[in-house]
Amino acid sequence: MAKVFDFNKDYHSSANCDQNRVVHFDLDITVDFDLKQLSGEVVLSFERLSSSDSLLIDCRDLDIVAVKDELDNALEYQLVQVNDALGQQLSIQVGTQLNKVKIVYCTSPQAQGLQWLAPEQTLGKQQPYLFSQSQPINARSWIPLQDTPKARVTFNAKVSVPKQLRAVMSALNDPAIADDGVYQFTMVKPIPTHLLAIAVGDLAFKATGKRSGIYTEPGMLERAANEFEDTEAMMQVAESLLGEYAWQRYDMIVLPPSFPFGGMENPMLAFMTPTLIAGDKSLVSIVAHELAHSWTGNLVSNATWRDLWLNEGFTTYFTNRIVEAVYSKEQAELEKMIEYGRLQEELASSEVSSQTLPANVQLGDPNLAFNRFTYDKASMFVHELESRLGRDSFDIFLRRYVEHFAFTAITTETFMEYAEQTLLIDHGDKISAHELHEWVYGTGMPAWFKAPTSDSLNKVDFALSEFTSGIDANKLAIQDWRVHHWQYFLTQLPLVLTTEQLDDLDTCFAFTQSSNSEILCDWFRVAIRNRYQKVMQRLTAFLVEVGRAKFVRPLYLELQIAGMNSQALAIYQQARKGYHPSLRFQLDKLFEQ
Known part of the structure; x- marks a missing residue:
């Protein structure tokens, strides 16, 4: 029998935020690069939503030194292991009167949410560097808290660092402040805990x-x-x-x-x-994407990691609108085509049951929610809403949606209820309840879906046809091609190419030496699946230097699929120490499999 899930429950948190919810914290920590450790204390302020006398907190590999009330009286607590993915649950007895607790703690050098870099791993080579990555559930590895998007928090923080370094956080930063080694931060707007961030360096x-x-x-x-x-x-x-x-x-x-x-x-x-x-x-569309999250993701947040598409789908669509307005309609169309190409690839290689907008990760790794369905299928859904309603009407809906849910976390079902009360009432002649449900809960793409097109790619299709028919690369008409044209060209090449064809492409266009990481990664994938050994030195250097998961995971997978397991493992053993702990955790699993 299939398990029945409570879609209001965050299965990736052990906290009881529906009973006692943390709403603010005051953090005071010291950054120790020698020990690779944050140490200090956090005071958690919480609201009582029930009569529960326990405050349940998420932790991962934290050393809990003490738990106290506001008067420094010791409180009874218990720290228990939940599982490898969720970490530990800290249960604090708070009676019926307390609304603040102080936790004295320090982090582990292996904290999944923190990466400690030696000076030689930085550009300047003189000073160490620290940065965090809390999303999806790694904030708990550097602050004990209720690590769920449902528990939005404000905070004050004091961070002490070596005097030659500067600390910054996901809060108001003042570049003019003196470098005296002590930095103060305030975030007055409530944010989800996966948006907590810190960096320290030169x-x-x-x-x-x-x-x-x-x-x-x-x-x-x-x-x-x-x-x-x-x-x-x-x-x-x-x-x-x-x-x-x-x-x-x-x-x-x-x-x-x-x-x-x-x-x-x-x-x-x-x-x-x-x-x-x-x-x-x-x-720079990534800049537009992260900016767009300021509305869809930071203002209106996913309540659980199953609901990630509400962040990423709307943001990917919104990014496209920004690119169109700032750069050009042609560039926006090209980027949409690249998105759809990525989606087609994942549609062809993933299980049909996983091809819905809500990610089926309730009992699995929340990192698996970050797939092309929560980004690109969801974006195609939003683009279709715009097409059905018309841009002006859709913009009104989108703005009202953000205003209605600002500073809250919502589930897929909350969105559907809202859409049924707004879209289907105001625009029922343009979209039906069946179509809405098919987009969100259906697998694959709806039968009526029309793939995006761009006349700008006709010249690339012609060049592809010429090349595959035997025309030399240096005779292809590639004038005025943008990066997106080259990406499309590489991703649409035949799966099987000869060494002579690969030599011709690389000699003419110098793909292996490209300084554009997107083009380089797409070229590497073409080369790997054809076992083109001439890229291996550059590929190894790239995987050692770059730790961006978007590039790293697919390249290792491509190596494994091509039967180059020993080469993949040799590169990984060389590169592993330079990757972020959260990526190492995922890649270790990949190589175990």
Whole structure:
């Protein structure tokens, strides 16, 4: 018998936030690079929603030194292992009167939410570096808290670091503050715990607008600021679509290459990978994506990791709108085509039962929710809503949706109820309840779905036809191609190519030496499946240098599928120590399998 799930329950948290919910914390920690440890205390303030006399907290590999009340009286507590994925549950006896507890603790050097870099792993090579990655459930590895999107929190933080370094957090950061080793932060808007973030290193700052700027290592600052100089224009477009920006500032930090994501939408300080800095702004849609999360994801959040599509689908659509307004309709169409290409690949390679918008991860790894269905199938759904309603009517719906659920976490079912009360009443002649349910709960793509098109790709299709019919690469018409044309070209090449064809492509277009990580990764996949050994030295260097999961996982998988297991393992053994702990955790499982 299939298990019946309570879709209001977050199965990836052991906290009792529906009984006693933490709403604020005061953090005081010291960063010790020698010990690779955060140590200090956190005071959790909670609301009582029931008569429960226990406060249940999520932890992972934390050393709990003491638990006290406001008067420093010891409280009875118990720390028990739940499982490897969820970590531990800290149960604190809070009686019937307390609404604050103090937890004295320190982190493990192996904390999955923290990466400690030695100086030689940084650009400057002089100072160590620390950064966090809390999403999806790793905040509990560096702060004991109720680690669920349902428990939004405000916070104050005091962070003590070595005096030559700067600390920044997902809060209001002041670049003018003196580097005295002690930094104070305040977040006055309630945020989900997976958006808690910290970074410490040799950081410089440059403004990109009156309310935006870049933090990064000094040696990368000018390149990063130039690449992301359109941030303010993006903010203005986003506000015109979804209303006033609620977070005061939109600063970004460009992290070392081991950062496992393209970007992370931490409020007031979005984290970015340096692989976006291509020198031509061709990859800055990630900046637009993380900015778009300021509305869809940070304001309106998923209640559980099953509901991730509510964050990523709407944000991927919203990103496309920003790109269209700031750059061009052609670029927006091309990016939509690339999205659909990724989706087609996952449709062909995944189990049909997993091809719904809600991710079936209640009892599994929440990282598995980050797939092409929660991003690109969900985005195609939102694009179809716009097409059915018309852009003007859909924009009204979207703005009202964000305003209605601002600063709350919702489930898929909450969204469906809202859509039935708004979309189906106001626009019942344009979309039916059956069609709405088929998009959200149905597998694959709806039978009536029409794939996106772009006339801009006709020239690429012609070049592909010419190449596959035997025309030499140097005779192909590739004038005025954008990065997205090249991505499409690489992903649409035949699965099987000869060594002579691969030599011809690489000699003519120098794919192996590309400085654009997206193109390089797509080329590597073509080369690996055809066992083209001439890329192996560059591929090894790339996998050792870059820790972005979007590139790393598919490349190792491609190596395994091609029967190059020993080479894949040899590269991984060399590269593993440079990857973020959360990525190591996933790749260890991959190689065990």
